[in-house]
Each structure stands twice: as structure tokens, then as C-alpha cells.
Amino acid sequence: METAFERGWQRLPDKALLDAAERAGFEVLITTDQNLRDQQSLDERQLSILVLMTTDWRTIRRHADLVTEAVSGLRPGGYVELSFPFSSRR
Secondary structure, three states: OOOHHHHOOOOOOHHHHHHHHHHOOOOEEEEOOOOHHHHOOOOOOOOEEEEEOOOOHHHHHHOHHHHHHHHHOOOOOOEEEEOOOOOOOO
């Protein structure tokens, strides 16, 4: 697993980021950009996209099993939005 930052891609616009990830051989892009689907044409993509419906790292970490399960279920060109159960724990 690598981040866009680690690759030096943090400033790439969405389309360029998706293109770069596909060229680099990535199969899945995990993002919190909930507008990606509305802003980009994803129909011809081989890259699967998992959109996490929160930016709260504590919530994401607490539900890492759900993220793993969602990634395992993705198919080439797939798109999934993953919400997390409400939890009042901090």
C-alpha cells in the first residue's frame, strides 16, 4: 500500500491521478473524495475505486476490517462507497 503523497502525486488533478495509478499498475484506489464519481468519467477505468464516506482516521482505523472486506470484493473498474457504523467511542 502506498499513498499519493509517497508517490509525489498529491497535487495531481483527479483524472491525472487516476491515469497515473493505472499506469503504475495499481488495482485499487482508496479515497475520501466523495465527489469523484460526479467529477470523473469512470466507465472505462480498470482501476477499482473505494470511497470512504468519512475522513476521520480514528473511525477508519476502528473499522479496518470493513475496508479490507470492501477491497476484497472489488472487481476491475468497480466503484464502492463505504459508510461506517455510527460509534460514539472516540
